Amino acid sequence: MIGFWAVIAGLSISAAAFGESAPAPRGEGTSKPAQTGANQTGVFSAPEQPASAATQLAGNVRAAIFGDPAFSGFDLKVVPVNGVVVLQGNVDTPFQRDQIAMRAGQVAGVSRVQNAITVGLVPGAAMIPGSAFPSGATAPPVQTQVLESDRVLRSQVRTAVFGDAALSGFNGNVTPVVVQGKVLLQGVVQSPEQRDQIGSAAARVVGPGNVFNEIVVTP
Secondary structure: OHHHHHHHHHHHHHHHHHHOOOHHHHHHHHHHHHHHOEOOOOOEOOOOHHHHHHHHHHHHHHHHHHOOOOOOOOOEEEEEEOOEEEEEEEEOOHHHHHHHHHHHHOOOOOOEEEEEEEEOOOOOHHHOOHHHOOOOOOOHHHOOOOOHHHHHHHHHHHHHHHOOOOOHHHEOOEEEEEEOOEEEEEEEEOOHHHHHHHHHHHHHHHOHHHEEEOOEEOO
16 A cells, blocks of 8 residues: 555656646746737837837827927927837927927837927928038028928929839828928938938939938838
């Protein structure tokens, strides 16, 4: 009898050592992907989910900005890509520009803010260096209206860029701003090659020395 119960005890120990310990790693292995597959940064493994996460992040950023009555009257654009948020538009003062960027940066899921908001009546003027303009020309920040020649040039730049089948998908993510014949490119793309292609397309219209490429690359 002692031998019989010793065999039973041995089988019980073997079952505990080999039968119950093996499933534990499998349980851990299946639970971790469920946690990392969808996280607060909006990075997902499924192809259709990042767009949904980006839309949600953009909505959260807009709510943080326009929830303040002081900023609700401004026409601003929020472009999120993989946690990077690009802010575009025009405000009246540098203080407003900084406050809006600060609010956007405080939203959960925002890893970095590119503040492309301009100050003054000419969108994008403040981001083009004064040294780019001929001596004696009107400085962009004090220009009080968009020149008709710049409107025509902007249309030509848009046609050159977005008329290219390889670049047409960035219409809405990339914005060309033209001030006194100078082109400022703002927005987000997925590779340095795409950024350079857009810059080259704009340069074919206005010349390479007249293009300021501020497009952000977010792989």
